[in-house]
Amino acid sequence: MPFSQQFMDNPKADRVKRVASLRQASVRRRLGLFLVEGPQAVREAVAYMPERVHDVYIDTSHNPHDDIISSALEAANPIYLHHVSTKVMEAISPDAQSIAAVVSSEGLIRTLDDIDLNPLNTEFSEIGSTSSDNPEKNYQPQTDLIVACWQARDPGNEGTLIRTADASGCRAIILVDDSAHPLNPKVVRSSAGSLFHIPVIQASTEEFFAWAEKHSLPIWAADIHGTQEHAPYDLVTVLADRNSGLVKPAATPIMLFGNEARGLPTEIVERAGRAVMIPLYGSAESLNLAMSGAVMMYSIAMAQHQG
């Protein structure tokens, strides 16, 4: 039975220290493992990628987490469940909300060539449906859009963008250049499990533009400035045109977001070739990155689904 009989109550035990050390990037890289904290993220890891989950640590004094435990017990490969004391859980992570998992990172973050560019198969579109044969492949994109963010540095923002890209049914999310690492615990936590649904890709700036060009995918820069030659399109106008490249795409469009503090540099907007901006109706100067992402992705998804 994949259930550790021993109750772990020593916060200074070697195993506890080892798990806690996964909060460091260097340890994660060396061991090929990462830490998943909190019920939402652990539940999705167990449900979508059970074969990646090595161990789950649970402090049941705060929350029984029965649904996660039963899913873990039913997984094809054994997931080891460890009951731990509150002190042990605190030593593992102060942000775990009484449950954490150690998960294999090998191959989880994909490359550009892994992105499926075939026409969307909306027949297979039952939300949340799972295929037990191939649990890693059950994400069904519903919206013909790829999201990319360039130098997103704040892990909370980046995790939220991953969650929104998933909720809005995008094909994939690409983290371009020096963005926050997607296996940083705060990214994982704020993605609320979406990291285990939607394909997440890392790429350099050059790789990103070369790949988009190779597949003739139009890049739209989310930017209020545009370039000297190209003023930004207004999102409302682009979406009102039912034949526009964001509503009825001939090729999958990519929406590229910039850094939370500085946005996109002009040369990147120029390479993208077209910019689109969210109108500001009140007196606010701007929206933050996570808000802009939500507005852009969802308004495009809804426009495509409205048909």
Add this chain to the structure above:
Amino acid sequence: MPFSQQFMDNPKADRVKRVASLRQASVRRRLGLFLVEGPQAVREAVAYMPERVHDVYIDTSHNPHDDIISSALEAANPIYLHHVSTKVMEAISPDAQSIAAVVSSEGLIRTLDDIDLNPLNTEFSEIGSTSSDNPEKNYQPQTDLIVACWQARDPGNEGTLIRTADASGCRAIILVDDSAHPLNPKVVRSSAGSLFHIPVIQASTEEFFAWAEKHSLPIWAADIHGTQEHAPYDLVTVLADRNSGLVKPAATPIMLFGNEARGLPTEIVERAGRAVMIPLYGSAESLNLAMSGAVMMYSIAMAQHQG
């Protein structure tokens, strides 16, 4: 000249302690003052409500903040500018990013009866236009929508909702029941100055429903469950109907959001009478409160502006 000649470099000075103590709710209440941190929020306070700003504390070793200084010097009433050392700034607030202001709270948070329900005056709609005669009244709503949140507890979420309500041009935002206090420094900071633009109201649950009923304003609960009698409307469907109550309102609609962890209780959704939900296209279980707010407010604003 409203400029303190003395450089403040003693982090233990009484004045520094007094300013820092404004991080406590009880001190804010007693003194009728609150702390505004960071360049974006201070800039908007000085630009929109100069007569409320008592003192501005600046650590120019990190950032000259010339634009804020010159606006403060040009204000009709003197704003006292104090140059301070980095250590003093840290003692005032670790989150100030080298600039903070002490601002009067008297009457800043309004009541329900202050909400302007007259038809939108879109002729006066120049964004960012200011009337120097009456600088407190230069927010011009552009979208016929009022936002309300019920028991929003996370200050960062609440501040972001205030910012989004402003950006999307809503009439006002109502904090219902036991929501985070709008003058909590984290709310002020994450509102990025929008607290000084859009009217922010506090009201009890009973006051809120009584006021909406008195003015016959329809309340839409942002909720994926609805009630036994009323399944939630799909946002896409409601917005596709160009004559719906959210796109061409006969009376200003109110969009009511619930608590970030628990949503809205059924009895509140029932009192609202109608619910609307954001479709989930991918595998994510939900969006967080700030994301839902951005998607709802902006999709309604854009639908109204698309006409």
